[in-house]
Each structure stands twice: as structure tokens, then as C-alpha cells.
Amino acid sequence: MSAREMVEELMSIKELYNDARSCPKCRMTISKTEGCNKVVCISCGQAFCFLCGKAIITGYAHFSRNCDLFAEKEKDTMDWRKRLEQLETGNRMRVQSQPVGSTVKCPKCRQKIYKGDDKYIFCWVCQATYCTMCRKQVQFTGMQSEHWGSPQCVGIKF
Known part of the structure; x- marks a missing residue:
């Protein structure tokens, strides 16, 4: 599984958990x-608010004061894909500007070091x-x- 496929799979799992709640009863x-x-549990028949999880006895009064009856979707997975594409574009530009065989500065000690790999650099000083x-x-x-291109590397938190 490529790093991109792994990130997309993790985003799908996160979306599944965002769309699930436990019945308060x-x-x-x-x-x-x-x-x-306003959802009704098929197991016990309890009506409750899907946003906050509060049990609702009757009617829609809860939604006029505290919660929205029709809330906007918080985030779309397209936002994550756009961010992933931006990061990949930025990485491609960085790789082109600093190809294998060039010298780069160490992130820690700023010593010039030889870049022998696209994914990782080794500093002999550090x-x-x-x-x-x-x-x-x-x-x-x-x-x-397995760090390069992983969700932790590209800054996606779950």
C-alpha cells in the first residue's frame, strides 16, 4: 500500500467514526x-440529538435553542485530498530544486551535507x-x- 493510499484509508476510517454515535439510553x-x-435508536426507541448526544423526550425544542437541526458538514474529504496534493507538489518542487547529488543544509546543525537519497539525508556531524x-x-x-510520506510526516492528525 502506498503512502497516499494509506492516508486515504485512514481518512475514510476517521469519517466513519465521525458519523457514528452511541444511544444515551x-x-x-x-x-x-x-x-x-434528531435520530431515533432502532434498539430502544430513544430519540436523541446526533450532535450533542442529549436525549430528547418530544418535539424539536432542543434544536431551536442549543443545536442545529440541519448542521453543515464539518469537513469534506476533498479538503484533505487538496492538502495532500499541495504537500506532494511542494515536495516535488523541493526535490527538483535540491536533486540527488547536490548539497543541502542539516536541519539541526546547518552543516552542508551531500544529498544521496530523495527521501532521507544523513548528517555526518550530528x-x-x-x-x-x-x-x-x-x-x-x-x-x-516507513516515515517518509506517512500521515505524521505530512502533518495529518487523526
Whole structure:
């Protein structure tokens, strides 16, 4: 699975969790795909607000004071994809401006070092390896690190 596919999969899982709530009475998990925020549990029949989780006895009075009956969708996955594409474009530009074989400055000590890889640089002064995308220090575990292009590297938090 490529780094981009992994990020898209994690974003999909996050969206699934955003669309699920527990019934305040019986704790049955309920998912809402469309419609208003007044939902009724199919297990126990309890009506509750999907936004705040408060049990609603009758009517729609709760939505006129505290919560919206039809709330706007908070974030679209397209926002994440646009951000990922911007980061990838920025990385491509950085790679083109600093190709393999050129010299770059160490993120920590600012010493000029030889760039022998597109993904990672090794500083002989600091004795550390850094990611070329986010400039953070990387610890290799095993044959190769999975840091480059990961959600932590590109700054996507879940």
C-alpha cells in the first residue's frame, strides 16, 4: 500500500467514526448518513440529538435553542485530498530544486551535507538521519523507515 493510499484509508476510517454515535439510553451505536440531527435508536426507541448526544423526550425544542437541526458538514474529504496534493507538489518542487547529488543544509546543525537519497539525508556531524519532506529526525527500525510520506510526516492528525 502506498503512502497516499494509506492516508486515504485512514481518512475514510476517521469519517466513519465521525458519523457514528452511541444511544444515551442503551449505548447502541448509530450511524447517520443523511437527514436531520434528531435520530431515533432502532434498539430502544430513544430519540436523541446526533450532535450533542442529549436525549430528547418530544418535539424539536432542543434544536431551536442549543443545536442545529440541519448542521453543515464539518469537513469534506476533498479538503484533505487538496492538502495532500499541495504537500506532494511542494515536495516535488523541493526535490527538483535540491536533486540527488547536490548539497543541502542539516536541519539541526546547518552543516552542508551531500544529498544521496530523495527521501532521507544523513548528517555526518550530528550522526542523524532526517526526512527530506518534514525535516524531522528519523530512527530506522529494520531495513527501511516507513516515515517518509506517512500521515505524521505530512502533518495529518487523526
